[in-house]
Amino acid sequence: MRVCVMGAGIVGLATAWQLERQGHAVTVVDRAQAGAGASGGNGAQLSYSYVQPLADPAIWRQLPKLLLSPASPLKLRPQLDPLQWRWGVEFLAACNAGTSRRSTAELLALAADSRAGFEAMRADVAPDCDFSATGKLVLYSSAASLAGAERQIALQRALGSVQRLVSADECIAIEPALAGYRAHIAGAVHTPSECAADCLKVCQELLRVLHARGVHFLLDTDVRGFDVRAGRVAAVQTSAGDVAADAFVLALGTASHRFGRQLGMYLPVYPLKGYSITVEVDDIAAPRVSVTDSARKVVFARLGSRLRVAGMAELVGQDERIPAGRIEALVAATRAVFPQASRFDVLNPWTGMRPATPTGLPIIGRRPGAPANLLFNTGHGALGFTLAFGSARRVEAALAA
Template structure:
């Protein structure tokens, strides 16, 4: 079903994380006037210290059949990389049940295909941005190794590898010795590895620096920013969003609105009705990171991106620093930093890369990933919602990776011109 709306001259993007900023950029390139609204400065929320990996080829969703065998430990062990802190919250329970329902092979394969398609779009859009603007932000393209320390897990990874290779992804299974050859800093750890999946084309970038660069470029090009103002509700008139009411009582008007508020998105949708909110099952998946000064020497701190699959911890080199990130807690809107989780990241880093960084000089961080049960973001309009409202949320741990691809899709939806006499209109696919 396709609904047709006037091509918006003015679009208001609600959210100034990496997804919202990329959306503003792509809308600007498409000729729209853009306003960005957020309760905080650009890039200061979940985008500020994430895992930093641009995982274009390795996009396996968290909802996977292998979860079932791991479930008791994942949910009950104190040091588990995935934990559930039960709350009196029906949205948490609903999310968890939908997540378990998605842990099926057929569903995981379908989601993988869709994520790979979006990741390819995102890579093309981000490369165009980076080359066109000369933005560096500690970008590197050194590839990625996903390490497996158990034969069963590695066998399952090779099955996922076969699926992704069939879709055109350049990846290979490598031996422990090959791991050490690709990344010398893994030499001492290689005997404990069953094998790894190597993707030579994967990249990394400092997400916070990228967000700051984007915000500066947007301002230079006339984009208006309203920061320090939370959006309290959407105002409706005639079946459309007429404005976004801010905490100070002012109302920001526009022709169209994009909701890119991450975990804050559902709260604005619930007043529109349960049927609308149910289509956007976004819930906070809390993650942690530490950033340390990188160790010296070729075999000390990794240059290649590394993921420890068992501990769900990622390592990315950002200039003279090493970012270590991971964990997934289903704990609601809790931004506190658990010292046990930080210690766990520190221990994992010392175990795999003992000389990788000055771990006594770490900077801790926690953020809330806006996750859907499937692991696939919600992009575009949704049934029953106002016609001039587009969603761009639910990217989970792939927000940085998918930001520019999902932004380009939203920009196409909102600004795509129709031919001839209808040139001033745009189609928005429902």
């Protein structure tokens, strides 16, 4: 079957890899280069066993800070944008215990499938991507926040995750580079099976291998619309001309809403803006284990001789500016948690628009009202790298059904 995949981020490329393995003739279209969007500088963590959705009951008591504090790691700035308001209302409606439990269960199942898919890709492609499997620590700064984490891991343990609460001293035994931060650690969740990798390198390796296997790439090519006939997409209209196929996969990240609207559909996908820096490190003073500081909403992932530091979640629309204050906050967080890790002379600042749904669950497969041969693979939020290969498997299964 001829399949056109729209999107060359990690989700689109994982889909192309999965479909090519199944014998499909694949074309990939993207307005930029492989991994140039939200995939390029993401947090690098592969969080297969700790997937707490952003839509959580705790959001309600944080609302004043989200709306008013310029220093908040989570920021909401209301705009004259109907999509933001509709998405925001649906997000707040999802901030309840029942929805959070259901979303967690679905995300964990998808993440488990994705771990298997990622390992299959590694065995097939052998990408040079600074992969590590050293586990993850999620740090909590207070007894109250630690109690909330305990409830989450109890839920996740019942769903098959292997993780435990550890004390501050146990944290330092697991990751000695945290020794200078001990006074700020009430405890942590340790998940020994978690991994990390450079998502951009994975994208570039997939591009190289898939191109060699005959996948056709139209990069730096805008998707403009669809030629729909009798309830099916006949072709995707692009700046390089029409691309005809038997089936189409929309994996266009935050642009998904706009293209859904062209088809008369509502896709609840909104940009969740994040930032990162990537610094060269002192090998002894920098962490080997992935670390998430829950209070600062910052993640630290070791990538060979580099440290990726990523954080913030801003609902501010499609704004690709990088305010100096946000990068300074990431540097300050790194100096606080790992004070000797780097000289911070080169920061490689980055921002990305993560395509988020209100519940945190991605949109995968066919949708009511859409053309019969159009499948979706979008809305993964901050878990795009984690969920990409499981999502690709589900798209392939839906295509075969």
